[in-house]
Amino acid sequence: MTREFADDPTGRVDLSGSAALVTGAGSGIGLACARRLATAGCLVHVLDHDEHAATAAAAEVGGRAHVLDLVDESGIARLPAEVDILVNNAGLQHMAPIHEFPTDVFTRIQRVMVTAPFLLMRHCLPNMYVRGWGRVINISSVHGVRASADKSAYVAAKHALEGLSKVAALEGGPHGVTSNCVDPGYVRTPLLEGQLAAQARSNDIPEHEVAERVFLRHSAIKRLIEPEEVAAVVGWLCGPDSDYLTGAAIPIDGAWTAR
Known part of the structure; x- marks a missing residue:
């Protein structure tokens, strides 16, 4: 089954009647994605650990706010599962050399940036499969394919997210669900x-x-890079012109990875 899209002479995707869940949507890339999807007619579930940011963003885009620290695995089960688009964006950073990196911080970064996307996929994919259409979009990073000193947790998490996204692509393809990473630089x-x-x-x-x-x-x-430039790629990935693109990592890095 394929999803029908209305023609738009402006080239913008029409997602009327769709629902999306965007994590870390209270600011930055997540907020830009929420705005882009809402402009396309999508009902956006705005998730953030900051209640004020989530509420403000949801009010702005006409969506629904969900306040959750993604370390709380039990809270993920209470989120809406009947969404057509899942944008795994939430992340955090800590810099220190490996021999000085706090173990608890390393673990927290993996839980937010790897375990939570896995749990959200497990939560949302069955409903996408039933409908025969879905988009999983993982906001990775150039650090999903490159490394930098003092960023062991972040680099490890983004590399893991890239692998997870590819597995979701292989499993989701027969059900009309694509999974891709968007890899921006700074x-x-x-x-x-x-x-x-x-x-x-x-x-x-x-x-x-x-x-x-x-x-x-x-x-x-x-x-x-401006957050809106990342959101533009996310919007395109939700449209009909990307139906055959899955299991990919799209670089938005000004040719960083071309070296």
Whole structure:
């Protein structure tokens, strides 16, 4: 079974009648994705651990707010399962060399960025299979295919998410469900801003030099990515032109991974 899409002369995808669940949707990439999907006519379930952010974002996009720390596995079972689109976006960062990295922080990052996406897929995929159409979109990172020092937990989690996404693609294909990763480089988000001090310490440079000397060092396009640019790819992945694209990782990295 294939989903019918209305023609739109502007090229935008029409998702009227669809529902999406977006994690980490209170700010940054998640909020941009929620906006993009809502503009396409989708009912967006906005999930964030920050109640104020979730409520504000849901009110803005006309969606429904869900407040949950994704470390709480039991809470995932209470989320809506009848969604057509799952966007696994929530993430966190901590920087330290491996021999100094706190074990509890490493474990928390894996639970939020690997275990939670697995549980959400397990929660939502059966209903997608019944309807014969669905989209699983995992916001990975260039760090899903590359490594950086002092980011052991984040790099390990993103590499794991890439593998999980491929398995979901293999299993979901016969049911009309695709699974892909979107792999941006450095995006202008609160998560990125929180790295400035740590990156300055790690590289022994002033904070004002971090963007140019660290974030953009490997990119041929010398600017940060905007959250809306990531959301545009997410929107396209939900449309009819991407029906045969699955098990892929789409780089939005200014040619970082072309090196």
